[in-house]
Amino acid sequence: xxxxxxxxxxxxxxxxxxxxxxxxxxxxxxxxxxxxxxxxxxxxxxxxxxxxxxxxxxxxxxxxxxxxxxxxxxxxxxxxxxxxxxxxxxxxxxxxxxxxxxxxxxxxxxxxxxxxxxxxxxxxxxxxxxxxxxxxxxxxxxxxxxxxxxxxxxxxxxxxxxxxxxxxxxxxxxxxxxxxxxxxxxxxxxxxxxxxxxxxxxxxxxxxxxxxxxxxxxxxxxxxxxxxxxxxxxxxxxxxxxxxxxxxxxxxxxxxxxxxxxxxxxxxxxxxxxxxxxxxxxxxxxxxxxxxxxxxxxxxxxxxxxxxxxxxxxxxxxxxxxxxxxxxxxxxxxx
Amino acid sequence: xxxxxxxxxxxxxxxxxxxxxxxxxxxxxxxxxxxxxxxxxxxxxxxxxxxxxxxxxxxxxxxxxxxxxxxxxxxxxxxxxxxxxxxxxxxxxxxxxxxxxxxxxxxxxxxxxxxxxxxxxxxxxxxxxxxxxxxxxxxxxxxxxxxxxxxxxxxxxxxxxxxxxxxxxxxxxxxxxxxxxxxxxxxxxxxxxxxxxxxxxxxxxxxxxxxxxxxxxxxxxxxxxxxxxxxxxxxxxxxxxxxxxxxxxxxxxxxxxxxxxxxxxxxxxxxxx
Numbered sequence: 001x002x003x004x005x006x007x008x009x010x011x012x013x014x015x016x017x018x019x020x021x022x023x024x025x026x027x028x029x030x031x032x033x034x035x036x037x038x039x040x041x042x043x044x045x046x047x048x049x050x051x052x053x054x055x056x057x058x059x060x061x062x063x064x065x066x067x068x069x070x071x072x073x074x075x076x077x078x079x080x081x082x083x084x085x086x087x088x089x090x091x092x093x094x095x096x097x098x099x100x101x102x103x104x105x106x107x108x109x110x111x112x113x114x115x116x117x118x119x120x121x122x123x124x125x126x127x128x129x130x131x132x133x134x135x136x137x138x139x140x141x142x143x144x145x146x147x148x149x150x151x152x153x154x155x156x157x158x159x160x161x162x163x164x165x166x167x168x169x170x171x172x173x174x175x176x177x178x179x180x181x182x183x184x185x186x187x188x189x190x191x192x193x194x195x196x197x198x199x200x201x202x203x204x205x206x207x208x209x210x211x212x213x214x215x216x217x218x219x220x221x222x223x224x225x226x227x228x229x230x231x232x233x234x235x236x237x238x239x240x241x242x243x244x245x246x247x248x249x250x251x252x253x254x255x256x257x258x259x260x261x262x263x264x265x266x267x268x269x270x271x272x273x274x275x276x277x278x279x280x281x282x283x284x285x286x287x288x289x290x291x292x293x294x295x296x297x298x299x300x301x302x303x304x305x306x307x308x309x310x311x312x313x314x315x316x317x318x319x320x321x322x323x324x325x326x327x328x329x330x331x332x333x334x335x
Numbered sequence: 336x337x338x339x340x341x342x343x344x345x346x347x348x349x350x351x352x353x354x355x356x357x358x359x360x361x362x363x364x365x366x367x368x369x370x371x372x373x374x375x376x377x378x379x380x381x382x383x384x385x386x387x388x389x390x391x392x393x394x395x396x397x398x399x400x401x402x403x404x405x406x407x408x409x410x411x412x413x414x415x416x417x418x419x420x421x422x423x424x425x426x427x428x429x430x431x432x433x434x435x436x437x438x439x440x441x442x443x444x445x446x447x448x449x450x451x452x453x454x455x456x457x458x459x460x461x462x463x464x465x466x467x468x469x470x471x472x473x474x475x476x477x478x479x480x481x482x483x484x485x486x487x488x489x490x491x492x493x494x495x496x497x498x499x500x501x502x503x504x505x506x507x508x509x510x511x512x513x514x515x516x517x518x519x520x521x522x523x524x525x526x527x528x529x530x531x532x533x534x535x536x537x538x539x540x541x542x543x544x545x546x547x548x549x550x551x552x553x554x555x556x557x558x559x560x561x562x563x564x565x566x567x568x569x570x571x572x573x574x575x576x577x578x579x580x581x582x583x584x585x586x587x588x589x590x591x592x593x594x595x596x597x598x599x600x601x602x603x604x605x606x607x608x
Binding site for chain 2: 152155
């Protein structure tokens with residue numbers, strides 16, 4: 001495959017004909033060969049952004065989309081050289097599996113023998129060698145997803161775009177295919193943008209993650225950066241759970257006070273009640289196999305979860321004091 | 336359980352009664368076309384003479400009806416299928432208004448449409464006396480049925496997404512239409528085509544006003560034979576008409592039943608990789 005190209009979006013906004021704004025002006029750079037995950041709740045504009053990149057929607061005037069040095073802003077999707085995997089996979093029911101994969105080559109006037117050979121190569125890549133002559137409706141959901149991927153890759157796209165590629169599958173299979181897809185994307189080294197609302201998916205598949213909300217980018221960075229140094233409460237809460245407590249913190253211990261504290265459930269620790277500590281009560285204990293999750297209540301009615309190792313043995317009704325790891329305490333003054 | 340059995344029997348009885356009520360006259364008419372003398376009754380014996388007479392008198396109207404129907408179908412397909420696709424892709428106010436406008440000729444009485452056609456096109460030399468004049472009327476009347484049927488299957492198969500997928504793979508608009516849209520909307524298009532054929536062959540109101548003595552069609556000939564021939568010939572004509580129309584109707588039903596089945600490409604959740 002050729003050298004991966006970067007995607008550069010400059011001032012990309014999208015306004016619908018009825019005047020509502022789907023995307024605020026966005027600047028985004030995806031490095032060549034990188035996988036960027038667009039993460040956000042439904043309706044945040046991530047799919048719209050993906051459709052701008054592949055040309056299925058036109059950005060508002062003033063936007064620029066470049067693949068490497070190529071300005072593609074005005075090009076229709078058929079001229080952009082993008083491989084797209086749709087959420088519904090959009091396989092053509094009037095064609096067999098191999099014909100689906102070869103379709104992009106067929107419209108490029110590549111001879112029947114050559115395109116069949118290349119389509120079969122790609123089917124081998126996605127481990128569907130034996131399925132070439134099946135009809136699309138004879139495939140399982142996971143197989144369809146892989147056919148869609150093979151079809152998108154067959155045209156040797158400059159850019160690969162995946163729209164919620166695993167959402168249509170059930171949980172077990174999703175987990176399995178997530179690992180497979182992550183390995184394949186690393187191996188292909190093709191510039192990829194993947195849209196997802198699932199934080200685990202974004203963290204596993206994306207070299208970097210762009211968190212979106214309400215039509216704008218909240219933060220772009222590696223999963224670790226986003227998790228450890230979220231730029232906003234939205235990012236902190238979207239990547240994992242955030243406990244927000246109004247209390248004081250004294251040498252790592254929750255005490256009476258009115259500071260705004262924010263920490264992750266596993267950054268807190270429960271200890272037997274101590275003098276001076278803010279009294280906290282275990283409202284419920286859930287054993288989750290690898291860990292224990294407590295629901296903690298304070299006297300003033302505040303509640304938050306705490307996750308502890310599996311051997312942690314506080315019982316519902318116990319009065320405890322809450323310790324917060326020093327690193328997490330640094331977040332206390334953040335807005 | 337007994338109640339439901341009674342219900343079933345009652346339902347069956349009513350259905351049979353209604354069917355007999357509807358089919359009875361047709362059967363009598365067919366028999367009339369095959370009896371030597373209908374006023375004497377079946378005892379006068381059966382004969383194919385009347386059918387032969389119908390053929391010698393009206394064969395040209397039958398062929399003409401087929402020609403009109405096929406021309407109507409050709410135009411409806413070439414115009415209607417792309418129109419259905421455009422209406423599927425663009426769901427704006429204009430598209431909806433267009434679709435309403437398209438259905439207007441179905442609601443307006445055929446005689447009124449025909450009169451409008453005569454007023455607007457009747458003076459065009461050569462058109463008034465040719466079968467094309469009838470074809471125009473039939474297209475006006477049948478086009479909405481083609482558009483509706485094609486659009487329903489385009490919508491049901493989520494062809495808009497398939498079209499987008501094909502576009503990202505590099506297919507041009509024409510390639511997408513011919514290679515993705517038409518094959519995947521085939522069931523709707525075929526249903527529409529059979530509807531157009533059936534309606535065109537059976538159309539009387541429009542045709543009666545639009546025809547000239549040289550462009551008589553099957554239904555107009557049928558009316559003529561009822562008015563001026565002996566009853567047996569008119570009945571035999573009905574029989575010929577039925578022989579042509581019934582296979583079409585059966586085909587239509589069969590295709591419609593096939594189209595009703597749940598889409599084969601609906602995304603399914605499954606647990607095997």
